[in-house]
Amino acid sequence: MSNLGLFFAILGAALAALIAGAGSARGVGMAGQAAAGVVTDQPDMFGRVLILQLLPGTQGIYGLLIAFVAMNNLGIMSGNPEVSCSLLKGLAYLGACLPMAIVGYISAINQAKAAVASIALVSKRPDQFGKSMLFPAMVETYAIFALLISILALNGVGAIG
Amino acid sequence: MPEEYIYAVARVRGKEQKLLSAPVMDSLVSAPGVNEALRILADHGWGDGENTEIDGMLTAEREKTWAFIKELVPDMSVFDVFLxxxxxxxxxxxxxxxxRMETQDSVFIGRNETTVDAELIRRAVRDRDFGALPEEMQEIAKEALDALLHTGDGQMSDILIDRAALVRILEAGKRSDNEIIRMYGELTVASADxxxxxxxxxMKKDRAFLERALAPCDSLDVNDLAQAASESIDAVYEYLDRTTYADAISEIRKSPSAFERWCDNLMIEKIRPEIHHPFTIGPLAAYILARENEIKCVRMILSGKTNDLSVESIRERVRETYV
Structure with a gap:
């Protein structure tokens, strides 16, 4: 039980990578289906729809980044884990990772929905590609907010004894 | 699952661009003759290059639609309501x-556009093996055949089968999770009624005939409609004025074809929002209905051209387009 703090800290890192990554995987898959549907009849649209398909993939990258930062702070990356991490500190790590995990998942799914709609828009109006990028990109804002908060919180957690 | 129809809807979006738009319909109407109209259709990818006759080309178009939908949807039973x-x-x-003991192959609709093989129906009726038919058709097939054999009344036989078809369409519509399919069932039955x-x-038919012919639906009270129709045409208009079909009265007064056009336009109006839905089966259902509407419209234009109807007369009959 003395290592419970480290357990919660690693759980936080794992959740950031896991939940945000799962959201991105589902989102990129959704947009990929729409992209494949468009490319079936309009192969020349490949480049445009590929960019739209990739947009919901960023949350997974942000989740991975948070997991790296958390594990680095815990000394796991250098092979010297902070075994004495207190329960309070461990829970603080978990809490710091949650914004990225939860907002990452939700924003990835919603960004995917916007991307699917934008892919339909591009298939009908290829000249509107620039505008179609903006709609799903708006959702990215909230994933970036969550990333920012998680990073700031992780940096603050280090100060806890 | 919102993901289920994403690919299919994206494919449909591509196909929607090939639907005939209002300006194309107008150019068909304005074409000097049927050959010119056929050429315009060929330029828009209509026909299979083999069937140069009107019926063959329209059949080929309908088969194209169903072949496309079958490619996208693993369980076609969701669209049985249309068939x-x-x-x-x-x-x-x-x-x-x-x-009548005579064979007429040409009147049967082919396998791609039915849920039951036409040959199976022919064999089952000919051999009186009604158990071979789907459960919903067994009773009515026997009843209609008996009615025709015993009374020789072809109209009664047709009415029994038409009503059974409407009841089945309405039930299938109600069972569907999709708003478009539910609306299709309801509107089909109400307009037929x-x-x-x-x-x-x-035709001065009595109340008993009307009760046998009208299929119940949610937007009409068939008892009131039957009562009104057994009284006078004004009573029918008066009854319809109290329903959601009040706007149709002026079209009904013009002609049956004007009312049919009103129904088709209403259907297109109701399905049009599906152009913007990316996740449900609705855009697929809407595409099927849009294609059916388009084929019906083209048939009417070509028929008008063949019969040398005036451009104005044909234009009056043209339906609204989905795109």
Whole structure:
């Protein structure tokens, strides 16, 4: 039980990578289906729809980044884990990772929905590609907010004894 | 699952661009003759290059639609509601064929546009093996055949089958999770009931006939409609004025084809929001209905051209387009 703090800290890192990554995987898959549907009849649209398909993939990258930062702070990356991490500190790590995990998942799914709609828009109006990028990109804002908060919180957690 | 139809809807979006738009319909109407109209259609990818006759080309177009949808949807039963009318058309043809002991292959609708193979229906009716038919068709097939054999009344036989078809379409619509399919079921039955009531009223049919012919639906009270139709045409208009079909009265007064056009336009108006839905089966259902509407419209234009109708007269009959 003395290592419970480290357990919660690693759980936080794992959740950031896991939940945000799962959201991105589902989102990129959704947009990929729409992209494949468009490319079936309009192969020349490949480049445009590929960019739209990739947009919901960023949350997974942000989740991975948070997991790296958390594990680095815990000394796991250098092979010297902070075994004495207190329960309070461990829970603080978990809490710091949650914004990225939860907002990452939700924003990835919603960004995917916007991307699917934008892919339909591009298939009908290829000249509107620039505008179609903006709609799903708006959702990215909230994933970036969550990333920012998680990073700031992780940096603050280090100060806890 | 929102993901289920994403690929299919994206494919449909591509196909929607190939639907005939209002300006193309207008150019068809304005074409100097049927050959010019056929050329415009060929330029828009209509026909299969083999069937140069109008019926062959339209059949090929309908088959293209269903082949495309079958490619996208693993379980086609969700769209059976659109095909039941063809099944019951084949049943009517099979009943008449058996009663009159004559074969008419051309009247049967082919396998791609039905839920039950036409040959199976023909065989079942001919051999009186009604158990071979789907459960919903067994009783009505026997009843319609008996009615035709015993009374020789082809109209009664047709009415029994038409009503059974409408009941099945409505039930299938109600079972669906999709708003478009539910709306299709309801509107199909209601418009058929209104047409039947008007026709029966003009032919001075009695209340008993109307009760046998009208299929119940949610947007009409068939008892009130039957009562009104058994009284007078004004009573029918008065009844319709109290329903959601009040706007149709002016069209019904013009002609049956004007009312049919009103119904088709209403359907297009109701399905049009599906152009913007990316996740449900709605855009697929809307595409099927849009194609059916388009084919019906083209058939009407070509028929008008063949019969040398004036451009104005044809234009009056043209339906609204989905795109």
């Amino acid at each position: 039941y009318a063809n099944d019951y058309h084949n049943l009517k043809a099979a009943v008449k064929e058996t009663a 209104i047409k039947t009531a008007i026709r029966a009223c003009l």
